[in-house]
Amino acid sequence: MARITINGTPHDVDAGALLLDALAQAGAAVPHACHDPRLAPGGACRLCVVEVEGQGRPVASCAATVEEGMQVRTHTPALEALRRTNLALMAAHYPSQAAASEPSRPFHQLLAHYGVQAQDEPRHHQFRDDSHPYIGVAMDRCIHCARCVRICEEVQGQFVWETLQRGEHTHVAPGKGATLLEGGCVSCGACVDTCPTGALFDKRSPAVPETWTRTTCVYCGVGCQMDVASAGGKVVAVRPADHPTNRGHLCVKGRYAYEFNHAPDRVTTPMIRRDGAWREASWDEALDFIADRLRAIIAESGPDAVGVLGSARASNEENYLAQKFARVVLGTNNVDCCARVCHTPSAKALKAMLGTGAAANCFDDIEIAGAFLLCGVNPTENHPVVGARIRQAVLRGARLVVVDPRRTELAELADVHLALRPGTNVPLFNAMAAVLIEEGLLDQAFLAERVTGFDDFAAFVAAYAPERVAGDCGVSAADIRAAARIYAGAGAAMCFHGLGMTEHLQGTEGVMTLINLALLTGNLGKPGAGINPLRGQNNVQGSAQMGCDPATLTGSQLIKDAGPRFEAAWGCRLPATHGLDLLQMMDAARAGRLKALWAFGYDIYLSLANEAATRDALAGLDLVIVQDLFLNETARAFGTVFLPAASFFEKDGTFMNSDRRVQRIRGAVPPPGQAQPDWWIIQALAGRLGHAQGFAFDSPRAVWDEVRALWPDGAGLSYERIARESLHWPCPDEDHPGTPVLHQSRFPIGQTAALAPIGFVPTPETTDETYPLLLTTGRTLYHFNAGTMTGRTPNTALRPTDTLDMAPADAAQLGLADGEPVRVHSRHGTATLPLHVTAQVQPGQLFATFHCPELFVNRLTSTVRDRQVRAPEYKVTAVRVERG
Template sequence: MLQLTIDGIVQSAAPGRLLDVLLQAGAEVPHLCHDLRLTPHGGCRLCLVEVDGEPRPVASCACQAEDGMVIRTDTPALRALRRTHLQLLAESYPPAAMEAEPQHPLHRLFAAYDVEPGGQLRDGLFLDDTHPYIGVDMTRCIDCQRCVRICEQLQGQFVWEAWQRGAALRIAPAHGATLLEGGCVSCGACVDSCPSGALYDKRVTVEVEGWTRTTCVYCAVGCQMEVGRRGARVVAVRPAASPVNRGHLCVKGRYAFEFNHSPERIAWPMIRDGEGWRRVSWDEALDFTAAKLRAIVAAHGADAIGVLGSARATNEENYLAQKFARVVLGTNNIDCCARVCHTPSAKALKTMLGTGAASNGFDDIELAGAFLICGANPTENHPVVGARIKQAVLNGARLVVIDPRRTELAGLADVHLAPRPGCNVPLFNAMAATLIEEDLLDHAFIGERVAGLDEFADFIVDYAPERVAMECGVSAADIRAAARLYAAGRPSMCLHGLGVTEHLQGTEGVMTLINLALLTGNLGRPGAGINPLRGQNNVQGAAHMGCDPATLPGGQSFKEAGARCASAWGAPLPERHGRNLLQMVDAAAAGELKAIWAFGYDIYLSLANVAETTRALSELELVIVQDLFLNETAKAFGSVFLPAASFLERDGTFMNSDRRVQRIRQVVPAPGEARPDWWIIQQLAARLGRAEGFDFAGPQAIWDEVRALWPEGAGLSYARLEHESLHWPCPDEQHPGTPVLYQSSFPVGQRATLAAIAYLPTPEQTDADYPLLLLTGRTLYQFNAGTLSNRTPDAVLRPADTLDMAPADATRLGLADATPVRVTSRYGEVVLPLRISRQVQPGQVFATFHGSEPLVNRLTSSIRDLQVQAPEYKVTAVRVTAASA
């Protein structure tokens, strides 16, 4: 620690930039060009302070604090200098802006130093009112260049540019006539940083009454944010300082919150009455539901009912859901949406290494020497993590991207491999073959931590790059280049997404990635690891809390934790193996499953092959939907609707993609009669005779029961989570958490065994009738099924799903950009607007799936992962014709 004398008071401080130290100490040092997230600029000269031994005042933002410094922050000479600088800024500033919005930092400084704006406006400044969220009025610009720097240094988008110099300096987009034309991704970082109101949030038109810190509800990065409220409404969101997002948010986290107050919110219970719905009391809805469940159990047994947890719900609520299934109903038929996305990751990681979660935290991004990004598009689907990866690459880290499309990160990559969809296993095997053939191995790590190398080496010879390159659709030279770069970058971080998992061999594809990490020693060390980028905010937590037919809370097996849970719950656990989500659908189609309770999960819209899903759900006697909106499952098949509170209306915890458990906090009251999921589960348990064991006072009491049953989470108390961002394992309240797994051994033992995975081609192949391969995925401005994001102005930025096609294919088929096309598979057809894109390879097309119409899953097949039954969303053979044909 440093000892500084600040305005006559001796204070201790950690090393750092002097301005940051002074602000942390409580000194009021004015500044306009400074932002904690940026490198020093020293342009505004307002942060000048006097330092003993210095001949003239120094810019505190541009110098480091030193032990023994004696500093004066507020003297007559300093105030005079600051007032002079402010007067220069005020000459060309509009007085009306200060009068209308006195809250801006610049306006507060004008007032504090008794400076009046002069109103001598400059001509030809950039104005833009076309963006739905961000307004631009550069007549208020003071040329601090914070927008330019934050767009470069935090987001890496390079939208803004300082044109000309001196008195002629102007800030405007580097390209295009508008923000969006200039490549803006609407993250709002420039707005957040702007001190003058030149950039502003167009929708923040009322004064915020208070701010509440919570966790974002969109992807599983787990960004921390502060939510502003006025009365019972959310009116603004701003980023919070956190190890996860470092004061940054994406467009959805910052702006896409208006779903919370959508007129389509359902705020009262309803029961299906013929073709319509009848509003009822909570008592009637719960009594109706309990009676139906009781009758089904009596007639068909407990295994005739399935319960589906939710990535939208908290850890506490998912814990209660699986406890309800096992204790109240007596069935292990409990699952969640992880089944269709990252259960293959969890299965592969658990099988080979011992823990079904990411091995490293996001803080390791800045430590990595190289990245291997497979089947993931982070800058669109995990934008804050994507921006951190992009910054690391711009600062010198090496990058390999494996993706059929040319994504933004692929454009920055040292090596981009664009394999034929469905060929991940032979491609990753070919990289492993290169590592062994060229002796790019970490022999010390292998000698201590890896088993089965000789047998694996014998197996992998058949996957030499030259043997599989043609089938994979990439060159052998590029495969070898990718393997060399990954091996040489040590530590090298591997991040993968649904482009790896949603295949026939999804689980095995992840296992072949784990092989690469084992061979190169990229496990158990900072900056490395195998890290699935989870798609939804709490999908990791939902499964980890036991919403999986084969595991109990904490991802524990029945052997590990069965006796402990049975004792704590006061009931024996069901002995029969439960059905997973896809098996529930099969059982419903066969007449064996009679009821499903799904909360926060639109299964009809989300599952592959809509025709088969329709047949299955139509056979059910009871469909309980618990959600914010009357979703597509409820509209088509629902029997009873239970209105849930949103994440902004309840307390609890989420678990993000890198194993952090983080608090969510109630910001506003739930509308009408909507209630938190935990309350609904509690009430239904009581009606079915199991009030005891569900009579919790609130989420904290539920979480304390979770911690008592999950040894690796025992240290994650609410008291700690109030102030800390911790990774599990965290076995006690003195433990610091575990950002990096496997540092000395694996849960499976001292050594992990390499997996010899033979390639099995998917049955879904192109032919003369269906000559194109369809991939599906997300886009930046929408999220998943669009349930939330489509009810916000993001729908203006991305109004419809599209079919992306390579220019050569569009020309060959005589199809024009923006025209509707008919996409037909062996399972169904849809009509989509065509978007001609160079991101897509010839012979392939790409569609998003964010709308209930056209409902792109009408096209996808019933092929499933061989081990955990995740649907193969990523490979569908289709033909494309003009919609009028």
């Protein structure tokens, strides 16, 4: 603390704080127009000036820091006159009608407070653009505070807005295009959020908010906190919250893609399919129907003839109840979730080698990392807020290695881009390990204290020297060596990976090769380091962590270890048979052994690889229960009963993000019609099946308290604490501060971890004369998974369709033109997509997104699965392409 005098009164304020903030803290706030706490101080508007004893002229308090003994005057007549003069200069070209019609704008409040009138003088230059679906432009209101320019540079890092020309011709406009979108705008809305006048505004917020509700974003696994505005029972706007996870920032999906919640095709009444047609039903009728069918199936075929699938879009509490329902009510361990097809390989590798199947470090470490190793992950599109933070760290000097077949946005900034051939992750990272050992780029102290198996591993990995494997990987040996040196030489290097690592034949083993690199260099157990999977969906970490996995209970505890505790708490015996995972359920359904499936918040037909195999499996089921917001593709083709669920905007609970934070969700609006939260539906069905006891929670909080009682690492995460703190598990009691960095002194498996020699096993999905091109699938910035939510928002104007991305050389060779429909054939199926010719992909390789149900890209993907956990190999499919 520092003691300063403000207007003659001493105050204790934070030492080193911005003077502007200290004044506000002391109750002597000063006006400002160019300041935003997310930005570096600007000092341009001169409204926040104060008099500081010993300074010859007024000081901009937004650019000065507190010093012990300061004597400050904030509202002298001279200062107030100066502020009034500066406001008058800003208002000279300002429209008076704007100030009168929107008095709540910060700049308009300042004009009113100081009695300054807008003068309506016309401007010489004014940018105009009405083409953006979300962001409106009214540059007659621009006061040249440059906040839009600075936030686009300093927070998002997109550099769209620029201050152009000088003098009376000065104006703000996109510098690289005639419109916002042509200029590279990614529609994050940060410029709108910071604008004090409404020169930039949200087009789609017509209603005056009645209530603001703090909640957690439902899209990717970053876990951004946001404030939701509601009016008339509908969501009308979303704003970013100032929180450690997202630091006052959101992406286009979190900020703008909320209108799905009130889409006209939202299903709000239970339905039963009778005689091939959906017919509305009451909750009693639908639940009684399901209960009768389940009883009959279990009586005839046993409890293991039924499967339950949790949801990455449901809360932790709901996923906990789903797996409890499977085990207690049905009597089966046949319970899984969508983590199976994306990040179960990460969880398996991390848990097997280190003891915890989750990210080792937290997002706060991004700003202190010396280098980043990004492997099969494209965060600026798929985890945009984290991607922006990584980009800013690199712009400040952090080193960057990107491992990705495509030339992604961050690959453009990379010191080294390893554009490997899809399917060669294992030999590439083995080669990096070989370089570390050969060149002595090791943390010897960490190896001696925390690592075993070095000699055997060194002998094994020597066969993967870069010069031996570079050709197979499609990259140069020199680049492999350069990447290894950057990773080892940074002091602290943070590794992030995504589905480009996990969705392979050797997905689990590929992640293990990354862990080897961290063990060799000591990049575990310290800030700015770690092996960190970026989870693709908002609660994919939580759904699996809550026990939606056939082999583990809540807290990722093995059944053989934790089973007796759960049996005592639940008052029953756990099923003795080993459960089926999602892919095994599909196999069992095709074989006639699985008879019924309950899936909520998960369109498995559209999402699973190899549509033909999934279709055969689902067609063989006697009962398919779909619980969702909309009649998804699984329901359309195969559903027996549809149960309308409440969205995350309409219920309470918690999500768990990628860096192990448990965060609240809170209902902002009521569910429409008869829709109900998933936890209510699960409990209602449990009661009908004779298990009301154990499923009689009156709120998600009560469910969470049972979770905490059974999960030792989450015992300290009470609702009260997570409402006021940003906590990472493990957090074993309510006095524990949480654990942002894992493995600091030991691993959960012991003092040491063993290096894992991983041999390369090539995928059987290879090219030949008939199928000469390799297809990889993935996400895009503007859409999310099956498009269930984003496809019902104006994001469709920003990205109307999936495309097949092809290198210019391949398009020329095949005689294909950009934009034309092309027919893609694999050994497994056919799909037709519009062609996008781009240099982002290499010759011989293709990329496609999978968000449009009508295009159904998973008709192409193969039956290959991860060797350990059976995640499908979405990332390597041999295809040929012809004119559509």
